[in-house]
Amino acid sequence: MNALKQILGGNTRQFGMIFALVFLVVFFQIMTGGLTLTPDNVINLFNGNAYVLILAIGMVLVIIAGHIDLSVGSVAAFVGIVVALTMRDWHLPWYVGILMGLVLGALIGAWQGFWVAYVGIPAFIVTLAGMLLFRGANQAVGHSNTIPVGADFQYIGAGYLPEIGPNTGYNNLTLLIGVIVVVAIIIGELRARKAKAELGGEISPVWVTVAKLVLICAVVLYATYLFATGRPGTSFPIPGIILGVLVLFYGFVSSRTVVGRHVYAVGGNRHAAELSGVQSKKVNFLVIMNMSILAGLAGMIFVARSNASGPFDGTGWELDAIAAVFIGGAAVSGGVGTVVGSVIGGLVMAVLNNGLQLLGAGADQTQIIKGLVLLAAVAFDVFNKSQGKPSFIGLLTRGKGKAASPEVTADVVPNSTSETISHSA
Amino acid sequence: MVPTSAVILEMNSITKEFPGVKALSEVSLQVKANEIHAICGENGAGKSTLMKVLSGVYPYGTYTGDIVYQGNICQFKDIRASEAAGIVIIHQELALIPELSIMENIFLGNEPTRFGVINWREARRRTIELLARVGLADDPDTPVKEIGVGKQQLVEIAKALNKSVKLLILDEPTAALNESDSAHLLDLIRGLKSKGISSIMISHKLNEIEAVADAITIIRDGKTVETLDVAADGVDEDRIIKGMVGRTLESRFPDHTPTIGEVFFEVKNWTVAHPQIADRLVCKGSNFNVRRGEIVGFAGLMGAGRTELARSVFGRSYGKYLSGQIIKDGKEVQLRTVSQAINAGLGYVTEDRKTLGLNLLDDIKATTVSAALKKITHNMVINDDEEYNVAEDYRKQLRTKAPNVDEGVGKLSGGNQQKVVLAKWMFTDPDLLILDEPTRGIDVGAKYEIYGIIQKLADAGKGVIVISSELPELLGLSDRIYTIFEGAITGVLNKDEASQESLMKLMTAAKKSA
Numbered sequence: 001m002n003a004l005k006q007i008l009g010g011n012t013r014q015f016g017m018i019f020a021l022v023f024l025v026v027f028f029q030i031m032t033g034g035l036t037l038t039p040d041n042v043i044n045l046f047n048g049n050a051y052v053l054i055l056a057i058g059m060v061l062v063i064i065a066g067h068i069d070l071s072v073g074s075v076a077a078f079v080g081i082v083v084a085l086t087m088r089d090w091h092l093p094w095y096v097g098i099l100m101g102l103v104l105g106a107l108i109g110a111w112q113g114f115w116v117a118y119v120g121i122p123a124f125i126v127t128l129a130g131m132l133l134f135r136g137a138n139q140a141v142g143h144s145n146t147i148p149v150g151a152d153f154q155y156i157g158a159g160y161l162p163e164i165g166p167n168t169g170y171n172n173l174t175l176l177i178g179v180i181v182v183v184a185i186i187i188g189e190l191r192a193r194k195a196k197a198e199l200g201g202e203i204s205p206v207w208v209t210v211a212k213l214v215l216i217c218a219v220v221l222y223a224t225y226l227f228a229t230g231r232p233g234t235s236f237p238i239p240g241i242i243l244g245v246l247v248l249f250y251g252f253v254s255s256r257t258v259v260g261r262h263v264y265a266v267g268g269n270r271h272a273a274e275l276s277g278v279q280s281k282k283v284n285f286l287v288i289m290n291m292s293i294l295a296g297l298a299g300m301i302f303v304a305r306s307n308a309s310g311p312f313d314g315t316g317w318e319l320d321a322i323a324a325v326f327i328g329g330a331a332v333s334g335g336v337g338t339v340v341g342s343v344i345g346g347l348v349m350a351v352l353n354n355g356l357q358l359l360g361a362g363a364d365q366t367q368i369i370k371g372l373v374l375l376a377a378v379a380f381d382v383f384n385k386s387q388g389k390p391s392f393i394g395l396l397t398r399g400k401g402k403a404a405s406p407e408v409t410a411d412v413v414p415n416s417t418s419e420t421i422s423h424s425a
Numbered sequence: 426m427v428p429t430s431a432v433i434l435e436m437n438s439i440t441k442e443f444p445g446v447k448a449l450s451e452v453s454l455q456v457k458a459n460e461i462h463a464i465c466g467e468n469g470a471g472k473s474t475l476m477k478v479l480s481g482v483y484p485y486g487t488y489t490g491d492i493v494y495q496g497n498i499c500q501f502k503d504i505r506a507s508e509a510a511g512i513v514i515i516h517q518e519l520a521l522i523p524e525l526s527i528m529e530n531i532f533l534g535n536e537p538t539r540f541g542v543i544n545w546r547e548a549r550r551r552t553i554e555l556l557a558r559v560g561l562a563d564d565p566d567t568p569v570k571e572i573g574v575g576k577q578q579l580v581e582i583a584k585a586l587n588k589s590v591k592l593l594i595l596d597e598p599t600a601a602l603n604e605s606d607s608a609h610l611l612d613l614i615r616g617l618k619s620k621g622i623s624s625i626m627i628s629h630k631l632n633e634i635e636a637v638a639d640a641i642t643i644i645r646d647g648k649t650v651e652t653l654d655v656a657a658d659g660v661d662e663d664r665i666i667k668g669m670v671g672r673t674l675e676s677r678f679p680d681h682t683p684t685i686g687e688v689f690f691e692v693k694n695w696t697v698a699h700p701q702i703a704d705r706l707v708c709k710g711s712n713f714n715v716r717r718g719e720i721v722g723f724a725g726l727m728g729a730g731r732t733e734l735a736r737s738v739f740g741r742s743y744g745k746y747l748s749g750q751i752i753k754d755g756k757e758v759q760l761r762t763v764s765q766a767i768n769a770g771l772g773y774v775t776e777d778r779k780t781l782g783l784n785l786l787d788d789i790k791a792t793t794v795s796a797a798l799k800k801i802t803h804n805m806v807i808n809d810d811e812e813y814n815v816a817e818d819y820r821k822q823l824r825t826k827a828p829n830v831d832e833g834v835g836k837l838s839g840g841n842q843q844k845v846v847l848a849k850w851m852f853t854d855p856d857l858l859i860l861d862e863p864t865r866g867i868d869v870g871a872k873y874e875i876y877g878i879i880q881k882l883a884d885a886g887k888g889v890i891v892i893s894s895e896l897p898e899l900l901g902l903s904d905r906i907y908t909i910f911e912g913a914i915t916g917v918l919n920k921d922e923a924s925q926e927s928l929m930k931l932m933t934a935a936k937k938s939a
Contacts, residue, residue: 195809195810256806256807256809257802257805257806257807258798258799258802258805258807261791261795261798261807264784264786264787264791265784265787265795268784268785268786268787269780269781269783269784269785269786271780271781272775272780272781272782272783272784273784273795274742274763275736275739275742275763275773275775275781275782276763276767276795276796276849277740277762277763277764277766277767277796278763279762279764335784335786336786
């Protein structure tokens with residue numbers, strides 16, 4: 001277990017999540033008799049969840065900064081319908097529609113960010129108001145009708161990489177992307193190793209690095225194989241590409257730029273951040289605004305995938321996104337969380353959903369299990385804290401003496417579903 | 426009626442330890458009936474800890490020694506138990522709920538009930554009675570947030586009276602009060618004495634103690650120094666100060682010969698109001714300056730306005746700026762935000778590391794660069810390697826004890842946390858570094874190292890301001906010391922003319938003040 005931990009890197013919670021994800025995939029693969037890891041199902045999984053994962057990227061930043069956004073579903077629906085309507089009535093080309101959707105998302109975000117950052121109303125309230133407001137606006141603008149969108153716009157939600165080059169029996173572009181990812185991972189790992197050695201840091205043994213690379217590359221290549229061998233006409237889905245680009249971009253921004261650092265600083269200790277010269281109002285404004293831009297994007301992708309925008313698009317999305325973020329290791333009190341972790345958290349939820357559906361579980365059972373998983377993931381964190389290990393959820397009680405007493409948390413922790421998560425991590 | 430000489434409370438050989446610190450060691454205290462007993466000591470001497478032991482905040486078993494109260498050994502397991510015995514503590518920060526009315530506050534946790542339902546008629550009747558006893562004429566239904574601090578203090582006392590108090594403990598009761606309110610409160614305490622209620626009072630205002638106390642116990646470094654009988658011993662303020670500071674200065678400071686240059690930083694007529702209460706001034710026309718290579722101390726009791734002054738100068742990060750100028754290198758500068766202050770070459774190490782100074786979730790390297798991210802950012806990207814190197818350099822230079830710079834700052838000891846904070850500000854390369862209580866909660870060895878770092882900064886031609894509650898620290902470290910009392914600068918002493926006594930006088934604005 002320790003070696004495994006070393007291979008997958010230091011972060012316990014993230015390690016736990018990756019492990020849980022792999023476990024779930026293998027579990028469902030066996031239970032469904034091989035139906036989980038089929039090209040169609042994997043493509044479906046990505047297509048059907050890309051919008052939630054995109055929301056999770058924005059949501060994790062909001063939560064790191066110490067806020068929450070309940071309005072994302074309504075904002076997504078409102079942007080979706082406005083884009084669908086204007087493209088239909090004003091005959092706008094698809095790219096103008098997308099651009100307009102993003103600008104509209106930014107405007108909505110600026111509105112909400114203004115109230116949160118500059119007036120000082122808690123984001124919970126502002127976005128609860130936004131949830132009602134933009135749901136109503138969606139239905140007012142669309143007269144509660146469903147508005148179809150054109151085929152070219154549908155590409156961003158339901159499209160695939162085109163077939164180009166010689167006929168290899170596989171989708172060439174998908175293969176190319178897979179190879180590029182593998183090469184990038186290997187180069188990145190080796191460079192990190194070299195840099196660490198130069199700085200005199202502690203470097204892991206060679207076998208660990210090799211094992212880690214083999215493992216990750218195997219997973220990537222297998223996924224590439226699955227995506228490249230789907231039904232004719234399918235391949236790596238476009239929403240997957242958008243998601244990938246966003247993960248890279250936001251992962252980078254959050255860890256390697258000044259504004260990213262400031263988001264963590266404001267969420268971790270706002271006073272300390274301000275006394276270090278961080279303009280916390282600006283940071284809060286940007287984070288909230290960014291969330292609405294991504295909500296707009298998610299809304300458009302959903303509309304494109306379902307070929308039309310409807311009055312009930314996006315209901316409950318905020319909860320899926322928030323759940324993904326917390327499963328992915330963020331803390332309610334802010335300051336903690338990662339973009340990658342949240343996407344993994346979202347994937348855990350997605351695989352659960354998908355696997356249970358394949359097993360023929362009803363929506364009722366699926367919801368119950370998802371609820372328990374969310375609770376267990378956070379309970380694990382609290383439990384860890386009571387064992388004296390670093391935990392961040394415990395910081396909720398920050399400044400009020402001791403964290404939750406061990407007896408209380410011990411009761412909540414492991415039952416059947418949480419077992420996998422708590423143990424692996 | 427108890428005879429006046431009877432001892433109502435005896436605390437014998439109380440020892441209380443916190444992990445790694447002995448807060449109280451063999452402290453004894455004797456309070457007679459019908460007496461106002463003052464406890465004096467510097468900040469951190471252990472006064473509040475002693476009172477928390479007495480009132481059951483630290484329950485029986487967490488300390489050693491005996492509490493004998495009215496002839497019985499008491500083992501209070503919580504505040505309720507001590508209150509049941511008639512010992513009531515009124516904390517420095519008032520424990521009233523602002524949104525509730527005077528009456529609701531007085532009966533909070535002690536509501537008169539009939540068949541489980543609160544009997545408000547009874548409560549009102551008793552409230553009116555209690556308010557009359559403390560001399561408060563307000564309506565019992567007035568929300569507490571609408572009355573001033575002085576009246577709130579009276580409500581606290583009414584609340585204590587309602588619990589049939591026999592021994593009242595007041596922790597800095599007049600700290601937040603103006604003069605007339607203070608006088609009224611002290612009169613009330615005297616009045617209670619004549620009605621058989623003894624009081625223990627902790628206060629920094631020595632003139633008040635001299636005026637009101639019958640006996641004084643002085644505590645220093647967690648030990649009882651002496652108990653004085655005010656009337657018999659002819660105690661005055663000088664006598665109390667002597668007891669409070671009577672320690673000899675050991676060589677707790679690295680040797681240092683300052684090289685002091687010209688004045689480069691000057692603050693003139695600095696006036697700032699409280700952030701919420703517009704008519705309360707926290708800085709009253711303060712003037713001070715700092716020379717290159719100089720370590721300037723700021724002495725003042727807690728709440729005197731030292732931090733408020735420092736933070737308002739540091740990019741107006743506290744209070745409402747009213748007037749005043751900041752002149753740096755001969756030019757007036759406008760420092761409206763913290764970033765402007767940092768860019769102008771100021772740094773401020775906060776008093777309270779954990780709530781104001783550090784993001785405890787961060788690691789050492791991220792903290793070290795957090796106030797000067799621009800310096801390691803190229804083309805909008807933070808350079809990880811540089812970050813690591815910078816942090817590692819400072820870790821070695823300041824000898825921060827941590828396995829590596831990836832360690833979370835939350836896991837470090839106080840002294841090492843402070844070194845990381847110092848590294849963070851040193852990396853901004855400030856001309857003037859303000860250090861607010863730089864050694865609070867830090868053990869002696871680490872203090873010595875931090876003094877060394879401060880002196881090195883001064884030797885590099887920087888100006889350093891040190892705010893501290895520990896006078897020996899200021900005397901050992903500073904080249905010049907300003908004293909602050911109630912938001913105003915009351916004096917400035919050069920190193921050779923400053924002593925604990927002279928500073929204490931200026932800090933308490935004693936009658937014979939210079």
